Amino acid sequence: MKWEKLKPPDPDDPMCCCGCDIYQYSCCCDCEDLDEAFTSWLKEKPPSCGLQSPVFGTMIDNLEISMIPALLLLPLLLRAASLHYLLGIIILTALPGLVLSYYYATHRRKRRTLFFLTLALYSLAYMYYLFITEILPRGDVSPLQMSVVTTGMILTIVSLIHTKRGPGFVADSLHEARMDAEVHSTHSDGSIQLAAPEKTRKQPPSTKWTLCPVCKIMRPPRAGHCRTCGSCVQRLDHHCVWINSCVGQANHRSFLQTVCVFVLTSVYGISLVLRSLCPCQYLVTALFYCPGVYSQPSTALCFTCCWYSSIITVGLVYLLVAQVLNISFNVTGREAQLALRNKKGQSRLWGLVVDTGEHSRGFYQNWVEFLTMKDSSVSFHSSPTDLV
Structure with a gap:
């Protein structure tokens, strides 16, 4: 039986297929060694490196032994x-x-x-x-x-x-699909016409796509880069350590x-x-x-x-x-922090919320937008106008 390679990591998991942290170390561990170790195990051949095999090391890393004292002490x-x-x-x-x-x-x-x-x-x-x-x-x-x-x-x-x-990570294909949707517009009679360039230039700054200085990819409006996950997230609110994930447009x-x-x-x-x-x-x-x-x-x-x-x-x-x-003021946690840092927002309700006045369209419309928003990467396949 031929051992198939493990699947590549999901976009919301900055771990390679061997389980090592690619943001902690300069290079990733060798996935070939792990494949060979599993193959030897399946063929009832002991690995050459004994207890220091990649399989054993990966299991120890994933178990997080340091959590055991905390769970016992609680x-x-x-x-x-x-x-x-x-x-x-x-x-x-x-x-x-x-x-x-x-x-x-x-x-x-x-x-x-x-x-x-x-x-x-x-x-x-x-x-x-x-x-x-x-x-x-x-x-x-x-x-x-x-x-x-x-x-x-x-x-x-x-x-x-x-x-x-997953919170809805920004991918390269997202910007490409957006460009295709803007360049080609289909009329009701089925004819295709190029979109006017002036329409894109007249867009307000809040609706323009920007280049992430870290990921080097174009990201949609209200997207942000998470330093913990190492990726850009659509409509990033914050990174929650209690769920070990970002909170974004998709979740x-x-x-x-x-x-x-x-x-x-x-x-x-x-x-x-x-x-x-x-x-x-x-x-x-x-x-x-x-x-x-x-x-x-x-x-x-x-x-x-x-x-x-x-x-x-x-x-x-x-x-x-x-x-x-x-949500009532249509402000994300990241946008509130940036507004306070740049002194562009107004603190309301005893500092519980920062009103930027940039995306708010009223209490009712803000909640409708929040309850009906969809992941942009999925929306582009169905309709280019679904982008929030």
């Missing part, structure tokens, strides 16, 4: 925080600093890493595990409520997978959907836990005062995890509000 820190409320305040306050310190100590040389994504998914799974093992046996959660929490978990993961499909809606579903599921799950632990308290006050919750280790751990989930939820609520306001 439940230990939460259990230590549940011993006393003062200890919980200290640990939960210092936890973000500990996570960032560990990240910079182990992953600072990697531009793209699964550190934050793995930590987020592990935290989500651990909270769900405690909900099933500690809260559900108490009998205060109905089957319908349990199904709602489970459905929210599944929808969050499905939305995250859809978001990870901005699914990213907003993921945040919304997670926030709703988290708030609903926290309310169910607090109602089970503190049935005689209001939900708002139960998070700050719940008598007798530290009498048992299990209830103290669940109460501490409520605080842990609440801190994460508050951060995501702020992100959700900022995203909704930016």
